[in-house]
Amino acid sequence: MTSTSELTDHTGYWMRMVSNAVSQEFARKVSGEDVTVAEWSFMRALYDFEPTPPSVLAGRMGMTKGAISKLAERLVAKGLVKRAESPDDKRAHSLSLTAEGRAKIPVLASLADQNDAEFFGVLTKEEHEALDRILRVLAERGELKATPVD
Template sequence: MSVAEWVALNQIGRGTTLSPAGLADVMGMTRGAISKVLDKLQSKEWISCATSQEDNRVQLLAVTRQGKRVLPELTTIADGNDEHFFGVLDATERATLQKLLKKLADAHQMHKIPVD
């Protein structure tokens, strides 16, 4: 699973109503790039896409039962990866790093990349 797939699945799994275009905006990706990510998640049967009842031109994304089953395990893996990588930093160092990265993101107007 790629980082982009993980972030997309996690964003969709938050329960907010998202279209592919909305997800692309949230993730700071092009619509073409997000389409490839969504195709991979659909081929794994972790997400589904349904037509909006309000506007039949809009497709809405949802996590499937299979996706809901794997999401906690994938979250544990992601949290473990974060701890493995950042675990060498104490709380003060982590806070400093986060502050510096936020400063760089602000300076380069990188506001649409989900980091949670």
């Protein structure tokens, strides 16, 4: 009879357990600022590159234009992002953070830093650096480029 591996025998099991806990707690934290993790990721991607056409943002985040449009709509409705028409092409537009959206970035980044410290602060500096290095290698070799938003 063949032996069947246990769930806990798999690295992916442990990665998912930690990832779920980190992600769920971060989602809880940012919800206090009335944004989702996906909205935070969108806003942060926009922060250093304003104004940005939606197609460029989609490429940068590894998302579809449709997903970017949905996020943009939600953030425009919340008053955190604004849309500006191109003076050359009325069909084209770019996205920028509003003053309120720009002011939220340091607050949300602080929550991300706090969340990381809470979960990964139990590691030594060397362990944390090794974990980051290994995860980056896995992402690079797996050609994983899409911004994780869920």
